[in-house]
Structures are given as structure tokens and as C-alpha cells.
Amino acid sequence: MRLSDLKVKQTAIIRKVNRTLDDDTAQTDLVASRLETLGFVPGTKVQVITKGIFGGDPILIQVGFTRFALRKVEAEKIEIEEGITA
Numbered sequence: 001m002r003l004s005d006l007k008v009k010q011t012a013i014i015r016k017v018n019r020t021l022d023d024d025t026a027q028t029d030l031v032a033s034r035l036e037t038l039g040f041v042p043g044t045k046v047q048v049i050t051k052g053i054f055g056g057d058p059i060l061i062q063v064g065f066t067r068f069a070l071r072k073v074e075a076e077k078i079e080i081e082e083g084i085t086a
Contacts, residue, residue: 001082003046004059004075011047012080014040032077039063040078 006012017040019032040046040063049060049067058069 001080002076003048003061003070003078003080004056004072006046006048006080006082008048008050010082011045012082014042014044014046015079015081016042018077018079029077031074035074035077038068039066046078046080 001012003012003014017032017036019029019036044063047062049062051057051059055072057072059072059075061068061070061075
């Protein structure tokens with residue numbers, strides 16, 4: 001499951017951040033690298049605080065005590081494990 005699929009107030013654990021681009025090259029995705037630098041690393045608990053009213057974009061995410069506004073495209077790079085209670 002992807003972080004972009006999580007509903008408001010749901011909590012999950014990050015499994016991994018997809019670091020390769022969608023095309024056939026082996027290039028590293030700079031956005032994914034930046035997400036990891038900001039704290040989106042495997043084993044970290046994340047929670048969706050709210051989503052934008054038009055199409056759910058952007059998504060307000062909390063990681064620890066920090067909140068980030070991510071676009072859906074960015075949140076789709078993060079694989080999560082759901083079923084964690086808040």
C-alpha cells in the first residue's frame with residue numbers, strides 16, 4: 001500500500017521509499033532521496049492529518065513531531081504497512 005492511499009487520521013509504518021524513476025533507467029529519484037533525508041525512512045510511524053478538498057492534494061503528513069505537506073505524486077513513492085493504531 002502507498003502513503004497516498006491512507007485515509008485521514010490513519011497511522012502506518014513506512015516499509016520503503018521507492019528510489020528509482022518509473023522509466024527504464026536506473027537513475028535515482030531525487031525527490032525520493034530528499035524524502036528519506038527529511039525522515040521518511042523504513043520503520044518510521046506516519047499519520048495522515050488531512051487531505052486537500054480538491055482531489056486530496058496536497059496531503060498533510062505527520063512524521064514524529066514534524067508535519068509535511070506532500071503532493072500525491074510524492075506520497076505514492078512511499079510504501080507503507082497499515083493496520084497500526086494511533
